[in-house]
Amino acid sequence: MKTYEKVIEKMILLCAVAATLSVALITVFIFQSGLPVMADYGVFDFIAGTTWKPTNGQYGIFPLIAGTLSVTLGALAIGIPTGIACAVFLAEILPPKPARLFKSAIELLAGIPSVVYGFFGLVVLVPAIRNYILPVFQIFDPDITTTGFSILAGAVILAIMILPTIVSMSENAIAAVPAEYKEASLALGANKRETITKVLIPAAKSGIISSVILGMGRAIGETMAVLLITGNMAVIPGSVLDSVATLTGTIAMEMSYASPTHQQALFAVGIVLFVIIMLLNLTAQLTVKRLGGEGK
Amino acid sequence: MSGVNTDRLKRKKSAANGVFYGVIGLLAALTLACLIIIIGFILVRGLGNINWEFLSQEPRRMGREGGIFSVIVGTIWVTLVSIVIATPIGIASAIYFTEYSKEGRLVKIIRFFTEVLAGIPSIIFGLFGFAFFVVFLGMGWSVISGGLTLSMMILPTLTRATEESLKTVPMSYREGSLSLGATKWQTIVKVVLPCCRPGILTGLILGIGRAIGETAAIMLTVGGSLRLPSSLFDSTRTMAVHLYMLASEGLSEEKTYATAALLIIIVLIINTAANLIGKKLGTL
Amino acid sequence: MEQTVKLAMPERSQEQAARKAAEEKAGMEKKFDIKKLNLFYGAFQALIDVDMEIYANRVTALIGPSGCGKSTFLRTLNRMNDLIEGIRIEGSIQFDGQEIYDRSYDLITLRKKVGMVFQKPNPFPKSIYENIVYGPRIHGEKDKTKLDAIVERTLKEVALWDEVKDRLDRSATGLSGGQQQRLCIARCLAVEPEVVLMDEPTSALDPVATSKIEGLLEQLSEKYTIVIVTHNMQQAGRVSDYTSFFLSGKVIETDLTEKIFSNPSNKKTEDYITGRFG
Numbered sequence: 001m002k003t004y005e006k007v008i009e010k011m012i013l014l015c016a017v018a019a020t021l022s023v024a025l026i027t028v029f030i031f032q033s034g035l036p037v038m039a040d041y042g043v044f045d046f047i048a049g050t051t052w053k054p055t056n057g058q059y060g061i062f063p064l065i066a067g068t069l070s071v072t073l074g075a076l077a078i079g080i081p082t083g084i085a086c087a088v089f090l091a092e093i094l095p096p097k098p099a100r101l102f103k104s105a106i107e108l109l110a111g112i113p114s115v116v117y118g119f120f121g122l123v124v125l126v127p128a129i130r131n132y133i134l135p136v137f138q139i140f141d142p143d144i145t146t147t148g149f150s151i152l153a154g155a156v157i158l159a160i161m162i163l164p165t166i167v168s169m170s171e172n173a174i175a176a177v178p179a180e181y182k183e184a185s186l187a188l189g190a191n192k193r194e195t196i197t198k199v200l201i202p203a204a205k206s207g208i209i210s211s212v213i214l215g216m217g218r219a220i221g222e223t224m225a226v227l228l229i230t231g232n233m234a235v236i237p238g239s240v241l242d243s244v245a246t247l248t249g250t251i252a253m254e255m256s257y258a259s260p261t262h263q264q265a266l267f268a269v270g271i272v273l274f275v276i277i278m279l280l281n282l283t284a285q286l287t288v289k290r291l292g293g294e295g296k
Numbered sequence: 297m298s299g300v301n302t303d304r305l306k307r308k309k310s311a312a313n314g315v316f317y318g319v320i321g322l323l324a325a326l327t328l329a330c331l332i333i334i335i336g337f338i339l340v341r342g343l344g345n346i347n348w349e350f351l352s353q354e355p356r357r358m359g360r361e362g363g364i365f366s367v368i369v370g371t372i373w374v375t376l377v378s379i380v381i382a383t384p385i386g387i388a389s390a391i392y393f394t395e396y397s398k399e400g401r402l403v404k405i406i407r408f409f410t411e412v413l414a415g416i417p418s419i420i421f422g423l424f425g426f427a428f429f430v431v432f433l434g435m436g437w438s439v440i441s442g443g444l445t446l447s448m449m450i451l452p453t454l455t456r457a458t459e460e461s462l463k464t465v466p467m468s469y470r471e472g473s474l475s476l477g478a479t480k481w482q483t484i485v486k487v488v489l490p491c492c493r494p495g496i497l498t499g500l501i502l503g504i505g506r507a508i509g510e511t512a513a514i515m516l517t518v519g520g521s522l523r524l525p526s527s528l529f530d531s532t533r534t535m536a537v538h539l540y541m542l543a544s545e546g547l548s549e550e551k552t553y554a555t556a557a558l559l560i561i562i563v564l565i566i567n568t569a570a571n572l573i574g575k576k577l578g579t580l
Numbered sequence: 581m582e583q584t585v586k587l588a589m590p591e592r593s594q595e596q597a598a599r600k601a602a603e604e605k606a607g608m609e610k611k612f613d614i615k616k617l618n619l620f621y622g623a624f625q626a627l628i629d630v631d632m633e634i635y636a637n638r639v640t641a642l643i644g645p646s647g648c649g650k651s652t653f654l655r656t657l658n659r660m661n662d663l664i665e666g667i668r669i670e671g672s673i674q675f676d677g678q679e680i681y682d683r684s685y686d687l688i689t690l691r692k693k694v695g696m697v698f699q700k701p702n703p704f705p706k707s708i709y710e711n712i713v714y715g716p717r718i719h720g721e722k723d724k725t726k727l728d729a730i731v732e733r734t735l736k737e738v739a740l741w742d743e744v745k746d747r748l749d750r751s752a753t754g755l756s757g758g759q760q761q762r763l764c765i766a767r768c769l770a771v772e773p774e775v776v777l778m779d780e781p782t783s784a785l786d787p788v789a790t791s792k793i794e795g796l797l798e799q800l801s802e803k804y805t806i807v808i809v810t811h812n813m814q815q816a817g818r819v820s821d822y823t824s825f826f827l828s829g830k831v832i833e834t835d836l837t838e839k840i841f842s843n844p845s846n847k848k849t850e851d852y853i854t855g856r857f858g
Contacts, residue, residue, distance in 0.1 A: 008481045012396060015388030019455070020409040022448045026416065026424045033427045085323035093320065102324070104571060109331050111563045113509025115536045119543045119556050120334050160330050180702035184764070187660060187698075188715040188771055189691035191309065193316045198714070203705055214415075221417025223512040224536075228543060248419045252512050255426070270423045274416070281415045302689070305720040 030274055034267030046268060052234035052245070054254065054262040061269055063234040067151075067244030070237055071226060072219040074155025075162060079219075080212055082159065083166030084201075087208075090167065091174040092196055103168075110164035118228030121157040126229055129153055129241070137241060146241035149231030155240070157225050162215035169214065173207020174200055206288050213284040217277050223248040247273045335560055342557025345550045355522050359538065360548045364555060366524040370439070370532030373525055374518060375507045377443025378450060382503060385447075386454025387489075387496060393455075394462040395484055414452035421449050422516035430517055437519030440528040445517045446510060450503040457502065461495020462488065498573045505566040509559070511536040535559055609636040611775055611805045612657060617671035619652060621664070626652045628829045630671070634775075634822075639797055639806040641816035641837065644826035645852070650809045653826065654777050657807065658694040659687060675775075692719060695773035699780040701760035703752035703767070708744055711752045711763060715771035734766035738796055758789025765796070769804075776800065778808040782815070794819050813853065817841050825849045 038046050041059050049060015086106065090099055130148035137144050177200050185195040201208070223246075231243025232253055251266045251273075258266060353363030389410070397403045425445030435441045465488050473483040489496075511534075519531035520541060533541075535555060542552040612634035619627035627649050634640050634657075642650040655661045656673060659680060673680050680690055692715075703711050712734055713727045721727060731748065735741035740762045744755070752763055761781060768776055782790040797806060797819045810816050816823050817837060824834035825848075833846045844850045 005479050005481050009396060012388045012392045015385045016392035016397075016406055018385050018389065019413045019451060020406055022451070023409045023412050023416075025428065026420065026448075029424050029427045029432070030420065033423070082323045082327060085320045086327055089320050089324040093317070102328070104567075105328060105331055107571075108335075108564075108567050109327075111505055111509075111567050112334065113511065113536055113559055113563065115509070115511045115540050115543075116338065116556050116559055116563075117334070119539060119552065120338060122543055124337065160327075160334075163327060178702075180698065180700060181704055183660065183663075183698065184702045184704065184767075185714070186663070187658060187691060187696040188718065188767065189688050190714075190718045191313065191688060193313050194309075194718055197316070198718075199704055217415060221419070223417070223419045224540060228540070248417065248512070251419050251423065252515060255422075255516055267423055267427070270420055274420055277415060277417060277420075278412070281412065285411075302720070306686075306688075 027274070030267060030270050034264060034269070034271045037261060037264040038268040038271065041265075041268075047272065050236065052250070054258065054265060057261075059265045059268070061247070061272065063236050064245055064247045064250050064269065065272075066236045067230065067234070068220055068246040068248070070151045070240075070244060071154035071158060071230060071246060072216060074151055074240065075158035075219045076212065076216060078155060078159035079162050079166055079215060083163050083211070083215070084170055084208060086163070086167045087170035087174055088196060088201070090171045092192070092200070103171075106164050106167050109160065114161065114222060114224040115228075117157050117161055118225035121153050121225060121229035125153045125156060126150075134241065137239075144239065144241060147231065147243065149229055149243045150241045151230065151237055151244055152240045154226045154230040154244075154246075157229060158219045158222060161222060161225060162218050165215045165218055166211045169211030170204065170208045173204035173211070176207070177203045206290075210284040210287045213280055213287060217280040217284070220280070221248060221273070221277055223252050227252055335564075338553065338556045338560055342553035342555075342560075345554035346557060350551075350554055354524065355538075358545075358547060359522065359542055359551055361551075364535065364538060364551070364558075366522055367533050367535055367538045367555075370518075370525055371508060371534040371536075373439045373528075373532065374442045374446060374514065374534055375504055377439060377528070378446035378507050379500065379503060381444065381447035382451045382454050383496075383500060386451050386499070386503075387458045389451075389455045390458035390462055391484060393459055395480070395488070410452050410455055413448070414456075418449065418510060418512040419516075421445055422513035425513055425517035436529065437517065437521075437531040438529045439518060439525055439532055442514050442518035442534075443528075445513050446507050449510065449513060450506050453503045453506060454496075454499045457499025458492065458496050461492035461499075464495070465491045494573045494576055498570050501566050501570050501573070505563060505570075508534070508562055508566075509536055510534075511540055515540070610634065611636045611675065612807075613672075613674040613677075615672040615674075617653070617656065617669070617673060619649075619656065619661070619670075620668040622666045626829050627656075630829075630831050632824060632831060632834055634805065634807055636774075636805050637801055637803075638821040639801045639808060639819055640822040640824065641820035642807065642809045642824050642826060643811070643813055643816045643852075646811065648826040649829040650826045651779050654696075654779055654807060654809050657775070657777055658691055658696055660696065662687075692771050693773050694775045694777060695768035695771065696777045696779065697761070697765050697768055697781050700784050701757060701764050703755070703760050703763050705751065705753055707749045708752050708755070708763060709748040712767050712770045715767060719771060730770050734769045735763075737769055737800070738762040738766045739792065740766060756789070758785050758792060761785060761789065761793060762796075765793070765800075769800075773804065775805040775807065778806065780809050780811060783811065790815075813841075825852060827852070 037059070046059055046061060047065070048062055049058070050062045051058045051060045052063055090102055094102055126148035129150055129152055130146060133152065134144070134146055181199050181203055182195055185199045190198070226246045227249040230246060230249065232245045232249055233243040234245040234250065235242070237244050247269050251269055254262065255266055350363040351368065352365050354365050355367065356362035393403065393407065422445070425441055429435045429441035429444050430437055469487050469491070470483055473487045474480070478486070514534050514537050518534065518537070520533045520537055521531040522533055523530070525532040535558065539552065539555045539559060542548060542555060610633050612632070614630055614632045617627055617630040618625065630653060642654065644650050652661065656669065661667050661669070669681060675690065675694065678685060704714065709731055712731045716727060716730055732741060735744065740759060743759065752760065755763060765776070782793050785793070794815065797808070800806060808820065820837045822834065823837045823840040825832045825840065827848060833840065833844060833849045835845070840849060841853060844853060
């Protein structure tokens, strides 16, 4: 009996280590497949190079970084205020029963597959930008033009996609603020709004910030939605109506028809992506530790 | 605060309150509106095109005509493989965390990496799956390559859900069982795990949901063949990938909406199921 | 064997004794006038026909066994009970002659004039300075010099100034329990209230911190009206001018502290004071 139990325990340990092994494997294979090309081409030229024309042997990913960055920042600009507003709405304003419903609605948003979001963006947002937003922009710049496949489309859809992350973590953070702070604030004569903005949100700061960082990570890593609606043009954008290509979208799109060197270059793009996401996640974890509760 | 005009102050605060609640209400309403519009729009345009032919016929002319039968089958195969692999490993991992380990450095490291795994974007999984399963292990674009890759992706979901569930089992159950002479493993299997069925089920359902919606990783590991798969090593197509193909190539508006609507319906079912189980558990 | 226990009273100045005697006769300023107050949590009645007068510039102690309603009563005075779902209040509570539960009565003004110190010290996770100026800022004070002056004044009023004046920008949570509570009192005083409600303010503190705060109360009562809930009878005896004994939601007796502790009118009061129950 004892040996049986010991064997079981070892097997369980093995399973637990599976995740760690997976991460190790992934890291090894991604780096192994991509590093040679990156080293050959020159890391600096790879990252800072402004021309991505793989069929020409040009592997400068700066336009891709610019594409990812612009769409992500756009998503954050829309998603952060909306996310925090929804979190406050959920934590402090809605009564318990409607709050559960609203929370379920947010969870539903999280469950929709990214390709469906991309499809929706394709058939609704892209034409809408072309038909309704473009004329507005043209008031200020008559030469501006767009197919609708744009940073704007990507930013809006990504904002909706990262909303659940920001809302649920921020809501948890706000709800976790000790009730004593609320009581003290109200007893001093502050009204609910003042209590929320001057006491609760500052106290929930670290949770809110990490939710934003995680949301940012999700936006950067998102593939299918941006693939369908940003236009996939590897150029540095000049306006929100311009088409861009993201790191993720480029990999997905070009992998199927890439030559061996091109494929390796795509793995190299994967390395860059991987490193960025890892750094972001680490920052999120550190934020909680450092700011955790006792800030000014 | 002598000298401060309280009436003026009251008005300023009233105005600020109005702006604050107004903006929040607006943004919350917009969020709900987005949800309703996205789901409604696709269902309205797609439901009408879902019929028995759609579900039972094979695609013809690259999906322009016919149904998506082989795609449905492909989805089921790939999802099944990933669940079959991820579930036992996920449950075992959770058991390790709650039942066998002491909170030491090793556990912290393992936990850390489980979180890391959960944060890796799907395209990276796709690249890895391609490099490792398709090329290095020589499995080619196949159900098994995709299933294995997918299992790594949904592992954290299953581990987390099981762990949450295990934590809610009171210590007294374990103590009671052990004091009767049962071994640790017997206790886990006969006493602790049975309590966790709803939690594990929720994890399973959520994992399935994630698997069905996954596209990028599947594209790079399973390929996109429209033929009915006959073995684990055949290439096939999943619904999510099929939607992408139809949408990006613009092959048939009807079929695209129908596929999207089907995916949405599956998501709605999964979400509702998870919620209902959650209610039973009392965790909602 | 029945014995009326006389509790040892600390010395009070002759001046105060005379003042006390005079009050009994003259009409004193009433800060709060409570008549037939009934409070229900759903179906449970927590306060039954409570009548009480709270006089200005005095320390009134509310004593009684756990769960007798004294904290609940305290919280009706600044309407903190409004925060609780399903609560129903009947009766009259007048502050400076006005019904505070009237719809037209401004809640914010009430809370500014009637401040509260809680059982567990609850400074905000902000700096000492920020904690104190929070209240004044809310009520419209923006002038930095005035705010600085408020910080200094209130910290001196609670005898904390010397201990923290060099680290006003450090987090309040770094202070000891006793210091935190004094900070909370200072924070309360910063909005210039007329009444300070204290809900068992020293029960979470060690004896040294407790005695420091008790020492403050007499000085504070010269400027403010204090109502203090305490489960510690000796404390009530030490610090208060008037005492009110609560039992199961009713006020059994309210009178000068000296009288309550030496010669209570009601047998139940006597039983409680002498420790026969509670």
